[in-house]
Amino acid sequence: MGPLTTPKKGVEGHCVDPWTPTSNLKILISAASPDIRNREKELTVEEAAEEYSKQDAEEVEEGERMTSRKDKSLGLLCHKFLERFEDFPDPHKDNDISLDDVASELNVERRRIYDIMNVLESLHMVSRSAKNHYTWHGRTKLSQTLFVLKKVGEEQGYHRQMRQLRLRLAEEEERRSGGGAEAQDKENREGSKELFFVELPGVEFRAASVNSRKDKSLRVMSQKFVMLFLVARPRVVSLDIAAQILIGEDQGEASLDKNKFKTKVRRLYDIANVLRSLKLIEKVHVTEERGRKPAFEWVGPEEFTQIKDTEVKAVENTKVLTSRSSKENCAKNLFSNKRFTRHPSLMKLAKSIEEDRRKINSAPSSPAKSAAGDVSVDFPNKMAQLAAICKLQLDHEASGPKPSEPARTPIPLTPATPATPVTPLIPVLLQQQQAVGGGAYAVYVPPPQLRAAARPQPTSLAVRSMTFDSPTALKRPGAEETAESSPSKAQRRETSFRDVSPKLGEILQARLKSRGVHLPSRAAPRA
DNA sequence: CCGTCCCGCCATTCG
DNA sequence: CGAATGGCGGGACGG
Numbered sequence: 001m002g003p004l005t006t007p008k009k010g011v012e013g014h015c016v017d018p019w020t021p022t023s024n025l026k027i028l029i030s031a032a033s034p035d036i037r038n039r040e041k042e043l044t045v046e047e048a049a050e051e052y053s054k055q056d057a058e059e060v061e062e063g064e065r066m067t068s069r070k071d072k073s074l075g076l077l078c079h080k081f082l083e084r085f086e087d088f089p090d091p092h093k094d095n096d097i098s099l100d101d102v103a104s105e106l107n108v109e110r111r112r113i114y115d116i117m118n119v120l121e122s123l124h125m126v127s128r129s130a131k132n133h134y135t136w137h138g139r140t141k142l143s144q145t146l147f148v149l150k151k152v153g154e155e156q157g158y159h160r161q162m163r164q165l166r167l168r169l170a171e172e173e174e175r176r177s178g179g180g181a182e183a184q185d186k187e188n189r190e191g192s193k194e195l196f197f198v199e200l201p202g203v204e205f206r207a208a209s210v211n212s213r214k215d216k217s218l219r220v221m222s223q224k225f226v227m228l229f230l231v232a233r234p235r236v237v238s239l240d241i242a243a244q245i246l247i248g249e250d251q252g253e254a255s256l257d258k259n260k261f262k263t264k265v266r267r268l269y270d271i272a273n274v275l276r277s278l279k280l281i282e283k284v285h286v287t288e289e290r291g292r293k294p295a296f297e298w299v300g301p302e303e304f305t306q307i308k309d310t311e312v313k314a315v316e317n318t319k320v321l322t323s324r325s326s327k328e329n330c331a332k333n334l335f336s337n338k339r340f341t342r343h344p345s346l347m348k349l350a351k352s353i354e355e356d357r358r359k360i361n362s363a364p365s366s367p368a369k370s371a372a373g374d375v376s377v378d379f380p381n382k383m384a385q386l387a388a389i390c391k392l393q394l395d396h397e398a399s400g401p402k403p404s405e406p407a408r409t410p411i412p413l414t415p416a417t418p419a420t421p422v423t424p425l426i427p428v429l430l431q432q433q434q435a436v437g438g439g440a441y442a443v444y445v446p447p448p449q450l451r452a453a454a455r456p457q458p459t460s461l462a463v464r465s466m467t468f469d470s471p472t473a474l475k476r477p478g479a480e481e482t483a484e485s486s487p488s489k490a491q492r493r494e495t496s497f498r499d500v501s502p503k504l505g506e507i508l509q510a511r512l513k514s515r516g517v518h519l520p521s522r523a524a525p526r527a
Numbered sequence: 528c529c530g531t532c533c534c535g536c537c538a539t540t541c542g
Numbered sequence: 543c544g545a546a547t548g549g550c551g552g553g554a555c556g557g
Binding site: 069074111216265266270294 | 530
């Protein structure tokens with residue numbers, strides 16, 4: 001009986017893993033920015049050490065094991081994994097990863113490896129090459145990926161959603177929220193058009209892997225999660241907010257919240273753990289009107305600028321093709337680098353659509369009235385954007401190769417398909433996943449659901465005084481005024497890339513000590 | 528008690 | 543059909 005219980009701790013007497021408590025220590029250290037901030041680091045070390053010695057004392061019986069739950073955390077596991085690869089591998093080397101090898105070397109069930117791979121894959125740090133194999137890319141594509149994710153995130157209106165949500169949650173708590181009064185504000189589900197996996201030029205889902213599972217959870221959830229960080233004002237995101245947003249997008253409305261929410265959060269923890277191992281985020285605490293709650297702060301690269309030139313051109317093109325509908329997808333350096341070869345994506349697109357169409361026929365889930373005619377009202381925006389990008393890339397390509405980046409491995413252009421007659425870019429047939437990747441990136445948009453009634457929503461209000469918890473700094477009393485906590489991003493730890501100059505335009509009350517505090521303990525705050 | 532999140536059953540897909 | 547993938551959530555652990 002009881003076949004559903006998690007095995008009890010340390011009963012099984014077989015091969016004990018070789019991990020030592022120091023491994024945990026290591027991850028903690030690496031979790032903190034290794035460079036600067038020695039003070040914090042040391043403190044962390046001390047605390048950790050203390051922690052362990054204590055544990056050591058307890059687990060005296062059997063001079064081994066101490067299989068503390070943490071010793072098997074995804075984070076540690078991921079850290080172990082990352083340790084064996086370079087951040088910027090030589091693309092010519094053999095960067096193959098064997099699932100079996102990794103699983104055995106790390107001493108874990110394959111299931112766990114999948115978890116890690118999925119999120120790494122979402123950042124294009126690896127890509128599945130074949131059945132039990134992945135290819136390691138490290139951080140070579142990270143910048144580019146983040147750039148795209150941020151862009152997509154903006155297009156999705158995530159920043160807006162977050163703002164609203166924060167506000168709503170804050171009010172909810174504040175105003176006793178005794179009962180009722182919850183529901184009719186479902187009208188938030190606007191902007192977002194539910195996107196799926198975002199691909200990159202050189203790393204489409206190879207290995208003839210499914211196209212149907214492509215939109216499944218973890219990978220996509222991970223990307224969305226990252227998008228939230230890249231778009232959030234103060235670069236802080238709490239799990240409940242993230243979950244809230246990510247849920248809203250998934251399955252059509254009627255989400256049986258509560259449980260759904262719980263599960264979502266559980267997943268986010270997994271993702272957060274590997275992102276932490278990657279040192280892209282850090283755990284922090286935000287103090288709201290009603291107590292503090294855990295959250296994560298982005299500590300990874302901020303401005304991952306791609307190529308500089310053609311920026312203007314890019315912007316203009318986009319605007320034109322995008323038509324009136326998007327007045328707000330601001331002018332940002334639009335394009336990613338030209339790494340782009342032929343337009344294999346078009347072929348792929350065709351193939352993909354072909355494939356999907358097949359599935360669509362058997363998937364009656366679409367609530368849309370499949371108005372073949374007026375597909376244009378809803379998500380023309382995104383489509384147009386993509387088209388624009390595609391065109392841009394082509395133009396760029398035509399106007400001569402860009403001598404900036406190293407020669408990218410030209411996409412092998414599968415000779416399998418001779419001359420794809422399919423007219424490129426016909427995603428106009430809406431429905432699920434239509435791969436559009438003018439070599440830039442491919443986004444999968446879902447079926448239409450709401451009119452393009454992009455209600456701007458009064459931006460007047462904003463987060464209820466949100467403060468980053470700090471041992472010494474207590475919640476500011478009078479703090480509450482409405483106003484987006486301004487970007488106090490003054491001294492972000494020097495990102496390995498470049499720090500963004502605070503877009504200080506909003507002169508609002510801006511205190512909020514951006515600096516997460518590790519481990520809950522009176523850690524002497526730096527000076 | 529509650530925030531985390533490990534473990535592994537078992538549904539899906541792939542091959 | 544068996545193997546590869548990876549949802550999913552019970553309930554254990556740590557504070």
